[in-house]
Amino acid sequence: MKQSLLITALLGILGTLPMTAQATPAEDVQTYRDFFMKRFPGVPLEEFANGVYSIDQVSRDSWEAIEEFPPYEPSIEDGEAMWNKAFANGKSYSSCFPDGPAIMGKYPHWDDGKGMVMTLPLAVNNCRTANGEKPLKYAKGSINKLLSYIGYESRGQVTNVGIPNAAALAAYEDGKQFYFARRGQLNMSCSHCHMQQSGRHLRTDVLSPALGHTTGFPVYRSKWGGQGTLHRRYKGCNKQVRAKPFKPQGEEYRNLEYFMTHMNNGIAINSPSARK
Numbered sequence: 001m002k003q004s005l006l007i008t009a010l011l012g013i014l015g016t017l018p019m020t021a022q023a024t025p026a027e028d029v030q031t032y033r034d035f036f037m038k039r040f041p042g043v044p045l046e047e048f049a050n051g052v053y054s055i056d057q058v059s060r061d062s063w064e065a066i067e068e069f070p071p072y073e074p075s076i077e078d079g080e081a082m083w084n085k086a087f088a089n090g091k092s093y094s095s096c097f098p099d100g101p102a103i104m105g106k107y108p109h110w111d112d113g114k115g116m117v118m119t120l121p122l123a124v125n126n127c128r129t130a131n132g133e134k135p136l137k138y139a140k141g142s143i144n145k146l147l148s149y150i151g152y153e154s155r156g157q158v159t160n161v162g163i164p165n166a167a168a169l170a171a172y173e174d175g176k177q178f179y180f181a182r183r184g185q186l187n188m189s190c191s192h193c194h195m196q197q198s199g200r201h202l203r204t205d206v207l208s209p210a211l212g213h214t215t216g217f218p219v220y221r222s223k224w225g226g227q228g229t230l231h232r233r234y235k236g237c238n239k240q241v242r243a244k245p246f247k248p249q250g251e252e253y254r255n256l257e258y259f260m261t262h263m264n265n266g267i268a269i270n271s272p273s274a275r276k
């Protein structure tokens with residue numbers, strides 16, 4: 001049932017492209033990439049990290065002006081202070097992350113011991129609770145500052161998400177299924193807007209290509225008047241089709257992140273970033 005639904009969705013969207021349930025993750029990456037490179041000829045792979053600004057010159061101009069005085073800059077400094085501040089027990093984040101803050105490129109990954117996809121925000125909160133600190137909220141608020149600092153320190157690391165075993169592959173397939181499944185009162189999938197309709201207008205927005213979607217988070221968004229995590233964005237996009245959003249850092253969104261980040265293998269991290 002699950003598989004035939006997915007195949008139907010994929011065939012509907014991709015025509016005869018081979019991104020079916022049977023394709024391997026490596027074949028999926030190729031299909032997905034080819035789809036966008038063909039749809040937006042002349043846009044270099046690396047550019048897709050800039051979302052809609054990779055394909056829409058009008059909004060790119062105002063974005064380049066914003067980037068001269070980036071609205072996320074204070075967050076990077078605040079996040080650095082958070083990173084260095086001792087917990088009540090005297091330890092700090094570096095006790096959990098001995099390699100230092102430049103670690104965004106290691107996430108998400110399959111955690112074999114826990115049997116689940118481990119994301120960076122979850123690892124941050126695991127570190128906090130292991131040291132007797134309260135977990136941070138996953139969508140808005142100060143987690144974005146810490147992630148901005150970690151992201152900034154990790155800029156240039158190339159996305160390289162592995163799928164090491166069958167359990168990891170099952171999580172990946174689950175995320176892929178989520179991406180192509182219709183949902184909500186509008187009965188639309190992620191791929192409807194960010195593949196099939198990418199580059200077209202939805203009200204005042206130009207729909208960004210899905211390729212590159214994970215590399216710039218957390219994002220400062222003028223519409224939010226602040227920063228948000230990738231899972232905050234997922235919630236917003238679920239609500240746009242009038243579907244009930246899932247819990248940030250719950251299994252559904254973590255698996256979705258695993259799939260989407262794998263699709264961006266080869267594209268460098270450019271976190272944090274700004275969007276209109």
Ligand code: HEC
Nearest residue numbers: 051052188189190193205206207208213233237240241275
């Ligand atoms: C009804 C159309 C629609 C659907 C369906 C939709 N989105 Fe979006 N999404 C948008 C719009 C509009 C934006 C803001 C403009 C842009 O960047 O595309 C956006 C932005 C995003 C961004 C931020 C891109 C960036 O560069 O800042 C991500 C990530 C994203 N969507 C993921 C998803 C995922 C995952 C799904 C499925 C759960 C989804 N979207 C479903 C319309 C949609």
